Amino acid sequence: MAQLIQSIRGMNDLLPEVLTYWHALESVIQKIMMNYGYEEIRLPIMESTELFSRTIGEVTDVVEKEMYTFLDRNGDSLSLRPEATAGCVRACLEHGLLHNATQRLWYSGPMFRYERPQKGRYRQFYQIGAEALGFETPDIDAEIIMMTAQFWEALGLTDQIELQLNSLGSVAVRRNYREQLVQYFKSHQSALDEDSKRRLGLNPLRILDSKNPEMQGLIANAPSILDYLDEASSKHFNTLRQYLDAAGLNYKINPRLVRGLDYYTDTAFEWVTEQLGAQGTVCGGGRYNGLVEQLGGQATPAIGFAMGLERIVELYKAKQASVQSKADVYLITDGERARYEGFLLSQKLRKALPDLQLIMHCGSGGFKSQFKKADKCGARFALILGEDEIAQHKVSVKFLREEKEQLSVTFEELVNVLK
Ligand code: HAM
Numbered sequence: 222m223a224q225l226i227q228s229i230r231g232m233n234d235l236l237p238e239v240l241t242y243w244h245a246l247e248s249v250i251q252k253i254m255m256n257y258g259y260e261e262i263r264l265p266i267m268e269s270t271e272l273f274s275r276t277i278g279e280v281t282d283v284v285e286k287e288m289y290t291f292l293d294r295n296g297d298s299l300s301l302r303p304e305a306t307a308g309c310v311r312a313c314l315e316h317g318l319l320h321n322a323t324q325r326l327w328y329s330g331p332m333f334r335y336e337r338p339q340k341g342r343y344r345q346f347y348q349i350g351a352e353a354l355g356f357e358t359p360d361i362d363a364e365i366i367m368m369t370a371q372f373w374e375a376l377g378l379t380d381q382i383e384l385q386l387n388s389l390g391s392v393a394v395r396r397n398y399r400e401q402l403v404q405y406f407k408s409h410q411s412a413l414d415e416d417s418k419r420r421l422g423l424n425p426l427r428i429l430d431s432k433n434p435e436m437q438g439l440i441a442n443a444p445s446i447l448d449y450l451d452e453a454s455s456k457h458f459n460t461l462r463q464y465l466d467a468a469g470l471n472y473k474i475n476p477r478l479v480r481g482l483d484y485y486t487d488t489a490f491e492w493v494t495e496q497l498g499a500q501g502t503v504c505g506g507g508r509y510n511g512l513v514e515q516l517g518g519q520a521t522p523a524i525g526f527a528m529g530l531e532r533i534v535e536l537y538k539a540k541q542a543s544v545q546s547k548a549d550v551y552l553i554t555d556g557e558r559a560r561y562e563g564f565l566l567s568q569k570l571r572k573a574l575p576d577l578q579l580i581m582h583c584g585s586g587g588f589k590s591q592f593k594k595a596d597k598c599g600a601r602f603a604l605i606l607g608e609d610e611i612a613q614h615k616v617s618v619k620f621l622r623e624e625k626e627q628l629s630v631t632f633e634e635l636v637n638v639l640k
């Protein structure tokens with residue numbers, strides 16, 4: 222026998238059973254996006270490598286070690302997208318969407334990062350995200366955050382997810398803070414782990430994101446960026462807080478929240494849960510006021526977020542009692558002729574009732590095994606077509622989930638029953 226080929230590590234098949242949850246979740250989220258006036262954009266899963274190195278930052282885990290990068294047949298360096306913000310900004314610039322205009326956009330799809338796979342962390346994972354471009358004032362920050370809060374509410378997850386909020390200030394603020402941070406960590410150099418020593422010279426803010434338990438005391442005593450905000454950043458942050466307070470949203474200020482991508486300015490936020498172990502961040506985002514200009518556009522303020530669908534599905538699944546049924550109706554036939562008539566009846570029924578989920582029994586099988594299948598797929602009705610029914614131009618309807626007597630009906634009556 223030929224050897225079986227396995228999927229690539231960290232890249233999962235999503236089977237029909239679990240996709241019922243995905244569909245329910247995606248439709249809730251998409252509805253809310255529309256409710257807030259966000260429009261969908263679809264972006265390629267591959268971009269020029271330079272797009273990511275220029276935006277996400279050369280000295281980030283994502284660009285340093287996690288990108289799937291290769292040369293195409295032309296010798297051009299391409300990368301599978303590790304995230305979609307850079308691609309979204311590229312697309313806006315390429316199509317002139319930011320000329321005297323603001324944009325509220327959302328996207329969904331697979332992202333790729335060569336991380337060490339574990340529960341909640343994959344090499345191909347799915348995000349739904351949104352980007353609001355061309356808005357400067359903190360009302361849009363509040364809108365974006367309230368929209369994410371509404372996702373959790375609609376999915377029944379509010380009590381499991383906490384909002385953490387920080388401001389990373391302007392580029393100038395961060396440059397100043399970075400110096401203070403380097404000084405602080407240098408004065409405790411012997412307490413730094415290897416990773417932090419490396420980061421100290423390259424990207425010291427990332428030390429704050431270290432998960433090493435031995436580093437936590439040092440990190441807790443490090444200077445807080447909030448003490449270094451200039452007037453504009455401070456005002457932006459405080460106004461955002463006023464909006465969120467007025468909307469009654471709970472959040473925790475976390476001055477160590479630095480995010481894993483370098484393009485952030487001012488507002489940064491993450492929604493985290495304790496239910497998923499180490500991979501507890503279900504959604505992350507923030508402002509990136511310098512990114513559009515960095516990619517060759519006019520200076521344009523912007524903010525956005527993305528959520529990891531695998532993680533949210535995991536939370537959502539635990540809340541649901543059982544998987545919904547796959548079908549409303551299962552059509553059972555007896556004999557060659559009935560199978561032929563059943564096929565035609567199914568076609569007619571689907572046309573008459575486009576929302577109906579009808580499974581026609583295909584292939585052989587006695588009544589008993591067909592009824593078993595009807596039951597297993599969760600159908601409410603079994604339609605039965607045998608010699609007698611055909612002779613009378615009728616169909617028998619058996620109620621599988623209710624104590625009701627079996628019916629014998631014409632096609633017109635059947636459509637009414639199933640409506
Ligand atoms: P991010 O924090 O890198 O931000 O990713 C957003 C979310 O994607 C994370 O909070 C997590 O739920 C999920 N995620 C990330 N990596 C993995 C993985 N390896 N496996 C499973 N889930 C994962 C961004 O991607 C930014 N583009 C968000 C953004 C949009 N900022 C502004 N606009």
